Amino acid sequence: MPAIIPTMRTIMIAKRLWNGASLLENPEIVIENGRIASIVSRDRAAAPVRIQDGTLDFRDATLAPAFFDVHIHGAAGHDVMEASPEALDVVGGFLAMCGTGSYLATTVTAPLDTTLRSLSGLARVIEHPDLMESQDKPIARPIGIHLEGPFLSHAKCGVQPAEYLLAPDIATFDRLYEAAEGRVCLVTLAPELPGAVELIAHATARGVRVSLGHSNATAAETLAAIEAGAVSATHTFNAMRPLDHREPGILGTVLTTDSLYAELICDGIHTAPALVKLWYRAKGAERAILVTDAMSAAGMPDGEYQLGGFPVQVAQGRAMARGVLAGSVLTLDRALMNFMKYTGLPLESALRLLTVNPALMTGLTKLAGTVAVGQPADLVAIDETGKLVASILHGQPAAVA
Numbered sequence: 176m177p178a179i180i181p182t183m184r185t186i187m188i189a190k191r192l193w194n195g196a197s198l199l200e201n202p203e204i205v206i207e208n209g210r211i212a213s214i215v216s217r218d219r220a221a222a223p224v225r226i227q228d229g230t231l232d233f234r235d236a237t238l239a240p241a242f243f244d245v246h247i248h249g250a251a252g253h254d255v256m257e258a259s260p261e262a263l264d265v266v267g268g269f270l271a272m273c274g275t276g277s278y279l280a281t282t283v284t285a286p287l288d289t290t291l292r293s294l295s296g297l298a299r300v301i302e303h304p305d306l307m308e309s310q311d312k313p314i315a316r317p318i319g320i321h322l323e324g325p326f327l328s329h330a331k332c333g334v335q336p337a338e339y340l341l342a343p344d345i346a347t348f349d350r351l352y353e354a355a356e357g358r359v360c361l362v363t364l365a366p367e368l369p370g371a372v373e374l375i376a377h378a379t380a381r382g383v384r385v386s387l388g389h390s391n392a393t394a395a396e397t398l399a400a401i402e403a404g405a406v407s408a409t410h411t412f413n414a415m416r417p418l419d420h421r422e423p424g425i426l427g428t429v430l431t432t433d434s435l436y437a438e439l440i441c442d443g444i445h446t447a448p449a450l451v452k453l454w455y456r457a458k459g460a461e462r463a464i465l466v467t468d469a470m471s472a473a474g475m476p477d478g479e480y481q482l483g484g485f486p487v488q489v490a491q492g493r494a495m496a497r498g499v500l501a502g503s504v505l506t507l508d509r510a511l512m513n514f515m516k517y518t519g520l521p522l523e524s525a526l527r528l529l530t531v532n533p534a535l536m537t538g539l540t541k542l543a544g545t546v547a548v549g550q551p552a553d554l555v556a557i558d559e560t561g562k563l564v565a566s567i568l569h570g571q572p573a574a575v576a
């Protein structure tokens with residue numbers, strides 16, 4: 176006889192639910208075995224709310240989809256390029272406390288063999304999340320891979336090690352893609368490099384989204400890349416040719432091409448608050464994406480850490496290597512609060528930027544970014560000031576920082 180597995184059932188109630196598209200007052204969400212089984216408004220539910228053991232009452236909070244970070248290198252002392260289930264378990268445990276439910280494990284430029292090894296390790300964990308130890312505690316999961324490099328500009332590589340940068344090349348890309356068992360969802364590249372346009376078309380045809388960044392491109396080079404299929408821009412303003420009103424360059428083109436998504440690191444360090452406002456006015460509610468670009472020092476005290484294979488010094492919220500910003504120590508819950516503060520936007524407007532927008536950009540809407548029946552029960556509860564009060568991943572509540 177097959178074993179009878181009891182249904183794990185949780186009911187969540189709160190003041191409001193923003194599901195990725197609209198607001199529902201007095202939601203009652205039933206979660207069974209880590210997935211959302213039903214969503215009703217208590218006003219319309221036939222029976223009064225079923226307060227029972229296992230009911231999570233978030234009172235005045237707004238429930239929303241857990242955050243989805245498409246650009247993150249590590250946290251809590253670990254880099255995703257370690258690519259071991261143990262390292263990703265620690266990263267995921269920390270991110271869960273910050274409201275992130277899923278993320279694209281983001282590589283940096285490294286020797287090709289190192290990157291290939293990391294990609295096959297990451298693919299294994301993405302395929303088998305149960306390899307991570309915390310089956311009984313909620314963790315954020317990698318649901319794909321973002322290759323940030325090696326096809327980047329020497330002039331704008333930031334702290335990425337220049338000796339391992341490569342010209343865009345379809346055969347090299349395919350080796351990376353195969354090593355990752357097709358789990359590469361996003362690749363950041365510099366569109367002005369020889370071979371970039373061909374690689375953009377090739378990656379796009381394989382279902383990989385292309386983001387433009389670490390680039391000194393002119394406006395014409397950027398437009399050619401968008402024409403070839405590029406859909407997003409990587410950490411707008413950072414590692415980009417600065418704005419010149421006679422040659423708009425990549426930055427001017429990113430800000431004025433309405434169809435293009437664009438990432439921003441909203442930590443108050445990578446971009447001044449006034450330019451966060453400018454970026455949002457330019458990109459609008461449906462194309463703006465908040466990312467952390469966090470590295471292993473996120474959630475850790477000041478000190479020396481690794482980003483990919485190189486050392487980074489962290490002091491007072493700044494991660495620096497060789498005098499240049501080297502990733503951030505930002506978390507998405509703080510990015511949300513910063514963004515609301517800098518722009519004055521209400522919570523439900525700001526939430527799009529960490530949930531449904533990155534899901535639509537990457538095409539991963541079945542896995543992240545919305546709250547809907549049948550989806551994994553990955554939610555956050557947020558108070559009216561934008562402060563995270565709880566994360567619930569695969570139906571289990573996580574402690575918040």
Ligand SMILES: [Zn+2]
Pocket residue numbers: 246248281323468502
């Ligand atoms: Zn990065």
